[in-house]
Amino acid sequence: AQSVTQLDSQVPVFEEAPVELRCNYSSSVSVYLFWYVQYPNQGLQLLLKYLSGSTLVKGINGFEAEFNKSQTSFHLRKPSVHISDTAEYFCAVTKGSGGSNYKLTFGKGTLLTVNP
Amino acid sequence: DTAVSQTPKYLVTQMGNDKSIKCEQNLGHDTMYWYKQDSKKFLKIMFSYNNKELIINETVPNRFSPKSPDKAHLNLHINSLELGDSAVYFCASSQVSGNEQFFGPGTRLTVL
Numbered sequence: 225a226q227s228v229t230q231l232d233s234q235v236p237v238f239e240e241a242p243v244e245l246r247c248n249y250s251s252s253v254s255v256y257l258f259w260y261v262q263y264p265n266q267g268l269q270l271l272l273k274y275l276s277g278s279t280l281v282k283g284i285n286g287f288e289a290e291f292n293k294s295q296t297s298f299h300l301r302k303p304s305v306h307i308s309d310t311a312e313y314f315c316a317v318t319k320g321s322g323g324s325n326y327k328l329t330f331g332k333g334t335l336l337t338v339n340p
Numbered sequence: 341d342t343a344v345s346q347t348p349k350y351l352v353t354q355m356g357n358d359k360s361i362k363c364e365q366n367l368g369h370d371t372m373y374w375y376k377q378d379s380k381k382f383l384k385i386m387f388s389y390n391n392k393e394l395i396i397n398e399t400v401p402n403r404f405s406p407k408s409p410d411k412a413h414l415n416l417h418i419n420s421l422e423l424g425d426s427a428v429y430f431c432a433s434s435q436v437s438g439n440e441q442f443f444g445p446g447t448r449l450t451v452l
Contacts, residue, residue, distance in 0.1 A: 267443040267445040267446050268430065268432075268443040269443075314383065326434065327385045327388060329385075330383040332380070333382070333383075
């Protein structure tokens with residue numbers, strides 16, 4: 225089974241500042257990793273994903289994440305945030321073999337609040 | 341066109357009632373899911389169907405019964421609703437061998 229820990233439940237930052245949202249995972253098998261964003265009263269939108277290959281993954285809206293297998297981490301970063309980035313961010317993991325028995329295990333989420 | 345749609349968006353009902361939530365995807369995916377998001381925003385999988393066959397059932401009370409009439413639809417029927425069922429329910433879909441799940445907008449269920 226897989227598990228995900230998002231170390232910060234809330235991250236307040238000022239506009240144009242850099243931000244890092246931390247995510248650690250646990251798994252006995254290879255994994256796929258994801259970051260989803262949830263804007264207020266909306267569904268989940270995929271920001272980026274790591275499946276294999278380059279450990280630095282670039283996503284939408286200027287976000288990127290780095291897969292670190294030795295530290296079992298997949299931290300999300302953005303060099304300069306906007307007020308519109310205010311949202312809940314979820315890290316998620318699934319086993320890397322895919323197939324039909326495929327479920328996402330989510331972290332508890334990090335609320336990013338960008339202040340002017 | 342909406343990729344994954346859910347109806348209704350909001351559902352307010354009394355304890356003990358039976359209600360259904362519908363989900364449809366027009367992405368041609370083979371696998372569909374139901375997730376529950378509680379008041380603390382925690383997301384947890386409930387069910388997964390692949391080509392109308394149940395493949396994941398995550399210890400959900402049997403008052404919850406998913407039904408998949410075809411691979412584009414996965415409905416969730418809930419019997420004898422309880423206060424603790426209040427949550428946002430998300431439907432999602434993916435390819436069988438896919439790795440990205442596409443989520444619907446959610447259904448906010450409030451049980452009074």
